[in-house]
Amino acid sequence: MAEKMSEGLENIMKNITFSDSKTKLFVIGLDSAPPELLFNEFVDDLPNIRKILENSIYGGMESSIPAITIPAWMCMATGKTPGELGLYGFRHRKGNSYKDVWIAHSLKIKEKTIWDYLGERGFESVVVGVPPSYPPKKIKGNLISCFITPDSSVNYTYPESLRNEVEKLVGEYVFDVIFRKEDRDAVLEEIIEMTKKRFEVVRYLIQEKNWKYFEFVEIGLDRIHHAFWKYFDRSHHLYEKSEYESVIPEYYKLLDKEIGKTVKLLDENTAISIVSDHGIQAMRGAFAINQWLIEEGYLKLRNSGGVDEVKRRFRATKLEQLEIDWDKTVAWAWGGYYSRIFINLKGREKRGVVSKHEYESLRDELSSAIRSIKGENGEKWDTKVFYPEEIYPVAKGDKPDMMVYFDNLRWRSAGTIGYESNYLLENDTGPDDAVHSEYGVFVLAHPEMRGNMDGQKCTQKQVQISIYDFPKIAFTAMGMRDLAEGLR
Numbered sequence: 001m002a003e004k005m006s007e008g009l010e011n012i013m014k015n016i017t018f019s020d021s022k023t024k025l026f027v028i029g030l031d032s033a034p035p036e037l038l039f040n041e042f043v044d045d046l047p048n049i050r051k052i053l054e055n056s057i058y059g060g061m062e063s064s065i066p067a068i069t070i071p072a073w074m075c076m077a078t079g080k081t082p083g084e085l086g087l088y089g090f091r092h093r094k095g096n097s098y099k100d101v102w103i104a105h106s107l108k109i110k111e112k113t114i115w116d117y118l119g120e121r122g123f124e125s126v127v128v129g130v131p132p133s134y135p136p137k138k139i140k141g142n143l144i145s146c147f148i149t150p151d152s153s154v155n156y157t158y159p160e161s162l163r164n165e166v167e168k169l170v171g172e173y174v175f176d177v178i179f180r181k182e183d184r185d186a187v188l189e190e191i192i193e194m195t196k197k198r199f200e201v202v203r204y205l206i207q208e209k210n211w212k213y214f215e216f217v218e219i220g221l222d223r224i225h226h227a228f229w230k231y232f233d234r235s236h237h238l239y240e241k242s243e244y245e246s247v248i249p250e251y252y253k254l255l256d257k258e259i260g261k262t263v264k265l266l267d268e269n270t271a272i273s274i275v276s277d278h279g280i281q282a283m284r285g286a287f288a289i290n291q292w293l294i295e296e297g298y299l300k301l302r303n304s305g306g307v308d309e310v311k312r313r314f315r316a317t318k319l320e321q322l323e324i325d326w327d328k329t330v331a332w333a334w335g336g337y338y339s340r341i342f343i344n345l346k347g348r349e350k351r352g353v354v355s356k357h358e359y360e361s362l363r364d365e366l367s368s369a370i371r372s373i374k375g376e377n378g379e380k381w382d383t384k385v386f387y388p389e390e391i392y393p394v395a396k397g398d399k400p401d402m403m404v405y406f407d408n409l410r411w412r413s414a415g416t417i418g419y420e421s422n423y424l425l426e427n428d429t430g431p432d433d434a435v436h437s438e439y440g441v442f443v444l445a446h447p448e449m450r451g452n453m454d455g456q457k458c459t460q461k462q463v464q465i466s467i468y469d470f471p472k473i474a475f476t477a478m479g480m481r482d483l484a485e486g487l488r
Contacts, residue, residue: 008059008442008463009472021479023447024270026206028259029130029217031069032225033441034279035060042252048260052272056445059463061470063278065386066338066403067436070104070148072277072467073131073217077113079471079487083392083399085111087132089336090148092398096348099320102398104132105148114474115139117483118213126205128216129175129198142209144201147176147219169204170197179223180430184244187227192254195220199258206265212478224251225280229433236282236433238425269447271477275470276440283435286414286424287373287406289333289341290319294417296369300328314418316428322417326351331366331401335415335428337436340400341366363387363401370404376423381407409436440467446477 030038039058043050064075064082071087074080082088087104094100109132115125119140127133127143134145136158143158144166152172157163166173174194179187195218202216224247230236231244263272293299295307302323304310314322319332326344330353334340343366345359346352354362367385375381384405388395406413412435414428426432442465465473475484 008057008465009469022269023477023479024211024267025213025474025477026263026266026270026272027213027215027474028262028272028274029073029215030255030274030276030441031073031217031219031222032278032280032436033221033274033276034281034437035439035441036279037252038274038441042249045249045253046256048256048263049274052259052263052274052443052445055449056272056443057449057461057463058274058441058443059465060279060439061275061442062464062466063436063438063440064467065391067278067409067438068337069219069222069277070131072440074109074113076275076277076467076470077115077130077215078109078111079468080111081392081468083388083395085109086397086399088340088388088397088399088403091334093342094398096350096398098324098326098349103148106133106135106137106145108132108397109137114215114471115141115213117471117475121480121483123212124210125213125215126209126211127214128202128205129219130215130217141211142205144173145175146217149175151175165204165208166201170200173197173201176219177223179227180427180432182431184227187223188244188247191220191223191227191251195251195254195258199262203262203265206262213474218255221251221255221276222280224248225434226432229280229282231433233282233433237284238433271444271446273445273474273477274441274443277467279437279439279441280434281410281437283412283427283433284407284410285376286335286412286427288414288417288419288422288424288428289335289339289404289406290415291417291419292373292422293331293333295422298329298331298366300325311418311420316416317418318416327353330354330362333404333413333415334400335413337409337412339404339406339413339415341370341402341404343401345401367402370402373406375407376421381411383407409438411435439464442470444473444477 064072070090071082071085091101091103094102115127118125124141126141129146131146132148134149136143136145138158142162145156149156174197177190198218228244228247230238231242232248302325329344331343343354344352345354371383371385386403388399414424416428472484472487
């Protein structure tokens, strides 16, 4: 995946010569921004973003597999796949354990980022909120950590003294909000507070710090999407008309206003990029994957009786709270925006039952069964099953055996069990109205493009690129073509 140069990248690399090494790059990261809204439905109400688009190359950016915040932002920063990074999501199994997990963090990132390469050449960067960046690692420049930061009581900046500057400016810095809760007024208020503080800090850093490269990620857009989508999208299966119907479009207007105030501070030698890690779409429901595995005989519980008893006894119960009969269990799953399936392999899992020579045939059998799952009313699903070693150049770390997009991510995966049906109307871990989609956004407005979008320098204004293309584009934009061409 990462080795193939997309047509969009070819257009940028071949047809536009960014030769001025004095050019800086300012990257606006909008977590989960979809092309459908940013470039189309909302664009007329976003004058500052529209102005950037008028002098830019832009289009959809294909996300990583999986298309989730961690690892997608780090794939964008390194040009490496999740397999090469050894990051497959927010949490991972620890040492092939059935229950022990570790949470993704910055110290797990061994591949070089854009700002690492620049630091080796003596250039400074400013990095704000790019996941996973907690705990803060040393960089040449300044860094504020991301949404996985526990709270503002810990050290969250590099250098550590930067924390004092941040808190003098905005008081308590906000990394994230709890968005899966019923009090939507509180969610909205907290997201707006977080976003305004983030942009105020960004504007301060633009003016007060030296930098060649500046990237920040605003997680608030993702939280707004997940918390308020059913009030905005009339086609949503849980749509309800309410006072919240304008929350999403109004938040986009807030972002546009903050972006407008921010880009005014940039000089004429600064290129601007707007990017997102993935897109967003309505959640059609959640599929209870472990309950299905029990029904199909792949997952066994101790003293549970039949499937009907399982549904009665274990109402919305997490897998780690169940007494699983590992001596008879073939496979189990984790829930989330995509599903991770693990096979109980002899010699790897403590109580594995599947032999190595059975592994491939069992996995293929299970894959076929999963892809044949239909919707609640018998409708055909576009379910995708991935084997890590087939989609990545290398698959490091605690990889799952299979990765599943139910109906191409339209349905979440529910890891809990205890439901009358495998098809849940809502998320099993709290209110969440939206799921991810495979395409985020990419925008590049460069000083050399101004007034030249219809000329010979740009043969195609609208492009489609891969998330793995971004480091090459970033170095090219900063007049460092040798670095760009040196990347795989």
